[in-house]
Amino acid sequence: MQLWSVAHAQETAAEAPAGQAPLTLKALRYMPENAQLAIGIPPASSIMERLVPFVQLFLQDIDLVKEIELVASDLALEMEVPADGGIVGVLAAMGFDSGAGMAAFLDMAELAEVVAAAAAADSLDEMPDLAALNGVLVIPVNDPVKAEASLMKLLGDLLSGMERKEEQVGEVTVKAYEGFGGYFVNNAVMALGNDMNLLVGAARRTGAPASFQYGSDTCPPDDIHEAVALAYGDRLIPLMELFAGQVAKLETTAQILLNVQMERMRQIYKDVPLEEPIIITCSVGEEYVELKSKVDTEKYPSLLEFMGQAGPLQWASRLPVDTKAFLSLNVTDRTKKQLTDVYLESVPEDMRTRPGISQTVMHSMNALELFGGEITFGVGGLETMSFPSAFLMIQLAENEGARILLRIAPQADYQEPYREVQIKTLQVPFLVPIYFAEVENTLVMSNNDAGIRAIIDLAKDGKTSGFFESLDPPIPADRPIYQALVIKPSLYTDVVAPMTSITGQDLPDDAEAVMTKIAELFEDVRLFNEMQGRWSVGRIYARRK
Numbered sequence: 001m002q003l004w005s006v007a008h009a010q011e012t013a014a015e016a017p018a019g020q021a022p023l024t025l026k027a028l029r030y031m032p033e034n035a036q037l038a039i040g041i042p043p044a045s046s047i048m049e050r051l052v053p054f055v056q057l058f059l060q061d062i063d064l065v066k067e068i069e070l071v072a073s074d075l076a077l078e079m080e081v082p083a084d085g086g087i088v089g090v091l092a093a094m095g096f097d098s099g100a101g102m103a104a105f106l107d108m109a110e111l112a113e114v115v116a117a118a119a120a121a122d123s124l125d126e127m128p129d130l131a132a133l134n135g136v137l138v139i140p141v142n143d144p145v146k147a148e149a150s151l152m153k154l155l156g157d158l159l160s161g162m163e164r165k166e167e168q169v170g171e172v173t174v175k176a177y178e179g180f181g182g183y184f185v186n187n188a189v190m191a192l193g194n195d196m197n198l199l200v201g202a203a204r205r206t207g208a209p210a211s212f213q214y215g216s217d218t219c220p221p222d223d224i225h226e227a228v229a230l231a232y233g234d235r236l237i238p239l240m241e242l243f244a245g246q247v248a249k250l251e252t253t254a255q256i257l258l259n260v261q262m263e264r265m266r267q268i269y270k271d272v273p274l275e276e277p278i279i280i281t282c283s284v285g286e287e288y289v290e291l292k293s294k295v296d297t298e299k300y301p302s303l304l305e306f307m308g309q310a311g312p313l314q315w316a317s318r319l320p321v322d323t324k325a326f327l328s329l330n331v332t333d334r335t336k337k338q339l340t341d342v343y344l345e346s347v348p349e350d351m352r353t354r355p356g357i358s359q360t361v362m363h364s365m366n367a368l369e370l371f372g373g374e375i376t377f378g379v380g381g382l383e384t385m386s387f388p389s390a391f392l393m394i395q396l397a398e399n400e401g402a403r404i405l406l407r408i409a410p411q412a413d414y415q416e417p418y419r420e421v422q423i424k425t426l427q428v429p430f431l432v433p434i435y436f437a438e439v440e441n442t443l444v445m446s447n448n449d450a451g452i453r454a455i456i457d458l459a460k461d462g463k464t465s466g467f468f469e470s471l472d473p474p475i476p477a478d479r480p481i482y483q484a485l486v487i488k489p490s491l492y493t494d495v496v497a498p499m500t501s502i503t504g505q506d507l508p509d510d511a512e513a514v515m516t517k518i519a520e521l522f523e524d525v526r527l528f529n530e531m532q533g534r535w536s537v538g539r540i541y542a543r544r545k
Contacts, residue, residue, distance in 0.1 A: 022214070022221040024101030024228060027138040027189060029209035032201025035105040035136075036235040038277075039228070043140075044088045044098045046225040050284045057521060079150055095146025096139055096190075107134040107198055112239040136193030136202050141185065148185045151192070167196075169203035213296065214279055219535075222292070226283035233278060234269045237262075268302050276300070292539040294532075303536055308334030310480035310531055311373070315393040315442060317464040317477055318455050319378040324388075324491035326378035328484040331371040331395075370405060372397035372441070380451075381494060387432050388495050389448040391455070396441050406438060414449065421456050423449060471524065472543065480531040487526075489519035521545060 022028075024040030031038050042050070048068070056064045072090045076083035081093035088098040111132040141147040152159075162177045169184075176182035176196055183192035184203050193199045213219040214230060221228075240262060276299040281292050297304050309332065316328045373395035380389035410427035414435060417423075426434040426445070435452050436445040439459050446452050458465055468475040471486070492515045500506050526541040 020220055020224065022101070022224050022226060022228065023099070024103060024226075025215040026100055026140055027103035028212075028214070028228075028230070030103065030105070030136075030138045030189060030191060030202040030205040031210040031212075031230075032105055032107075032136065032198045032205070034197060034201060035107050036232050036239070037106045037108065038230040039104045039106070040230075041102040041104065042225050042227050043101045044091055046101070048086070048088060050225055054284045054289060058517075079153060092142060093146075094150040095141050095143040095148075096150075097142045100140035102140070103138045105136045105138070105193075105198060105202065107195060108236075108239060110134060134193070134195035134198055136191055136195070136198045138189050138191045138202060140189050144185045144187055144190070147190050151183065151190065167200065169200055170207050172203040172206050174199055174203050212277070214277075219279070219294070219296070222281065222290070223283035223285065226281045228282075229280040230277040231280065233265055237265055237269060240265070264306060267306055268300055287544045288541060289544075290539060290541045292537060295536045296534060297531075297536050298534050300536075306334065306338070307482060307536070308332030310482045312478050313374060313376065313475075313481050313484060314464075315374050315395070315455075316376040316378070316484065317468045317475075318393075318458045319376070319391060319465060319467045320380050320389070320451060320454070321465055321467045321470050323378045323380050323467055324495055325487040326376060326484070328374060328376040328481065330374055330482050331368075332373075332482075336368045336371070370397055371395070374442075379491065379495065380448075387447065388499070389451055390446060391448070391451060392443075392445040393455075394443045396438075396443060398441070406443065411436075418453050419456055419460055423452055482529040482531075483527070484530070485527040486524055488524045489515070489522050492516070493519045 022040065023043055023046060028038055028040050048065075052064050052068065069086050072087040073083050075087075076090045076093070079090070079094055081090060083090060085092070091098045111130070111134075114132045139147075159177055159180070162180060165176045165178070167174045167176065172184050172186050174182055174184045174196070176199075181192065181194040182196060182199050183190060184199065185191075186206050188206075191199060191202045193202070212230065214228065215221065276296060279294040281290075281294075283290050283292075295303055310330045313328050313330070316326055319326055371394065374393070375395070376391070376393045378391045380391075411424045412427055414423045414425045421437050421439055423435055423437045426436055428434065432447045433449075434445060434447055435449045436443060437452055437456065438444075439456055442459075444452055444455055454465070457463075464477060468477055475484075475486075496515075497506075497512075506512065521544060523543040523545050525543075527539070528541070529536075529538045531537070
């Protein structure tokens with residue numbers, strides 16, 4: 001979400017058509033300029049319809065709907081309104097719009113300073129004092145008078161005896177209670193918070209609503225019922241910098257990861273002319289649950305420069321249709337540069353001189369030069385000697401190093417060449433034979449020789465196995481993907497559990513119950529980092545059975 005001037009707002013994309021705008025949009029328009037984070041909370045009607053049934057799947061001994069209805073009945077009794085319609089009806093009778101989402105706006109600057117100071121003094125408690133967290137909650141109303149009366153009834157005893165001051169902000173009256181906070185009500189919303197700067201900032205939005213891409217025709221919601229967080233990285237970076245001095249106290253690996261991520265954030269935001277948030281959404285449907293982050297690469301061109309251009313996963317799409325899980329990485333030239341120039345170079349100098357460390361760094365850099373694109377690892381069912389079929393496919397770089405590696409590996413020819421490709425066996429002691437072949441400059445390895453021949457056929461014929469298409473929803477074969485992880489929970493019941501049973505190393509009962517429940521509820525779980533048009537998208541998607 002971008003808090004541009006009214007003049008600039010006229011240049012932004014049009015709002016999504018009626019019926020397609022997110023239900024949180026009205027409240028999000030009250031975003032104050034000094035907040036770093038906005039959170040859109042779905043309305044009570046959506047929570048009851050979407051979220052509650054999903055959560056109920058994991059609660060065996062609690063009837064969640066019944067518990068919520070008991071709360072609604074108590075609230076109706078206290079507020080002296082009808083209890084009809086459950087929590088949705090009670091809130092509506094109190095003057096609130098149960099069909100429109102709320103929004104919370106947070107300013108974490110003061111909290112960050114408090115926590116950073118405590119960390120520097122080594123006096124950080126397990127839980128920081130959240131009183132330093134400043135926020136405003138905006139709630140849509142259907143009857144402003146009733147809504148304000150309901151608020152006073154709820155907080156009457158607490159506010160009794162407190163001095164109230166009023167501040168006029170345009171046509172809105174902001175009412176403040178010293179040391180407590182304040183609120184305002186207009187014809188559309190009620191806003192209450194513990195920080196007057198945020199509250200006044202929200203009040204100013206009454207006549208000049210915040211303008212941002214989310215909810216527009218350039219960034220419509222995937223689901224109008226979704227929750228959303230709009231995170232302003234350019235405002236959060238200064239808060240993160242407060243903790244820079246504490247990073248040196250961490251374990252070396254954590255230092256490297258944090259320093260690299262901070263540098264990545266600096267690079268991404270360095271050339272952005274206008275503030276633009278990272279969009280994070282969460283939606284729950286009857287058949288799925290999805291957590292997604294979105295960044296507009298037209299607004300953040302440095303992001304693409306940092307990541308490089310991804311391509312479709314051509315080798316993963318050739319995995320067998322019965323594949324239970326796969327992991328794919330697209331190793332771009334930019335990825336290799338990051339790993340060598342950023343991650344490996346971030347290893348502290350004192351570590352580089354330790355025995356073995358310098359050699360590890362050198363070998364790691366050399367190994368990266370062997371990769372020329374996609375790396376995919378997939379696991380199938382129990383087909384070979386009662387052992388899972390595994391496939392490793394590595395696109396090789398166009399250099400002599402990759403050729404040398406293939407030649408020096410202990411190997412022997414396996415049968416006659418198949419379609420002019422020589423399949424070989426890796427001469428190493430293992431439970432099952434390991435076969436490999438070089439197919440179109442890609443190393444294909446598996447314990448399933450028939451599987452390798454099938455992949456050779458697909459590569460030679462320019463086809464896919466149909467695995468991507470067999471998933472619901474299918475993975476678009478032409479989508480640029482940086483990383484992908486797909487796991488069918490049946491991997492546990494069909495592969496892992498039988499294997500652990502054979503070896504006599506069963507999981508603890510609690511863990512087994514959790515895994516069995518997940519396999520019972522979900523068809524597959526997916527983690528992707530990909531491009532969708534101009535948007536860089538990271539998502540976690542779980543499909544219900």
